Amino acid sequence: MGPVSLPERLLELRGLRAGYGEVEILRGVDLHVDAGEIVTIAGTNGAGKSTLAKAVMGLVPRCVGVRAFRGRALDQVAPEDRICLGISYVPQVANVFTRLTVQENLEVVEAVADRRARIAEMYALFPGLAGRRRLAAGMLSGGERQQLAFARALMPRPAMLLLDEPTAALSPALAAQVFSIIGRLPEWNIAALIIEQRARESLRYSDRGYILDGGKVVIAGRADELLANDDLTDLYLGRH
Numbered sequence: 001m002g003p004v005s006l007p008e009r010l011l012e013l014r015g016l017r018a019g020y021g022e023v024e025i026l027r028g029v030d031l032h033v034d035a036g037e038i039v040t041i042a043g044t045n046g047a048g049k050s051t052l053a054k055a056v057m058g059l060v061p062r063c064v065g066v067r068a069f070r071g072r073a074l075d076q077v078a079p080e081d082r083i084c085l086g087i088s089y090v091p092q093v094a095n096v097f098t099r100l101t102v103q104e105n106l107e108v109v110e111a112v113a114d115r116r117a118r119i120a121e122m123y124a125l126f127p128g129l130a131g132r133r134r135l136a137a138g139m140l141s142g143g144e145r146q147q148l149a150f151a152r153a154l155m156p157r158p159a160m161l162l163l164d165e166p167t168a169a170l171s172p173a174l175a176a177q178v179f180s181i182i183g184r185l186p187e188w189n190i191a192a193l194i195i196e197q198r199a200r201e202s203l204r205y206s207d208r209g210y211i212l213d214g215g216k217v218v219i220a221g222r223a224d225e226l227l228a229n230d231d232l233t234d235l236y237l238g239r240h
């Protein structure tokens, strides 16, 4: 037998506590994402999902516990430099520059090699954006804006995407488009940590999942096992 090679550990959170002012929102979260893995975070509104994403990006004022990416302590890396480590973050809101054109939104992404080729690749992937390239992003529909945010995140060929509700406010058809691109991430060896309201659908594209409730991981497991657990799906993933 040849040597066993373990997948590279990308994101590692251990005992993560985070909050705003005196209020603690995350109360000891353990979570990881390995290279090439697709991982879903589900949970009720207010569970702390967006806070978790912001903690990874250094955007929460009060934060303790292990936060590492590729073995590097994240608190030693400025938020704006975390993209250079290979993390692309798409926040739940305000995820494009509304006054810049579509083209400019792609041009200003940092840490991109071979920019012209990347931009062409994004227009091929999101044909709807190609015809809108001279339009201010603020004029786009919700669905187009979400596609632009996704394209911006893919531009640097990140090791891991961190997506906060990428299909929120999208029609089922547009959500399906987003999931079809998520389904292609393994082909590009891009891992993803996806916060999703459409958790059931997201888990179908995922290797593993976590369910967050009250600032803690209440269930973690393989995506197929989570989907097969009826009690769980009724409670956290919405009814069939």
Ligand SMILES: Nc1ncnc2c1ncn2[C@@H]1O[C@H](COP(=O)(O)OP(=O)(O)O)[C@@H](O)[C@H]1O
Residues within 6 Å of the ligand: 020, 025, 043, 044, 045, 046, 047, 048, 049, 050, 051, 052
């Ligand atoms: N900037 C903030 N200041 C104070 N409290 C906040 C802030 N952002 C979120 N919260 C609170 O933190 C809790 C978790 O919010 P959030 O992480 O956005 O949950 P989720 O994304 O799971 O819906 C909520 O009770 C919310 O009101």
Ligand SMILES: [Mg+2]
Residues within 6 Å of the ligand: 049, 050, 051, 092
């Ligand atoms: Mg949220």
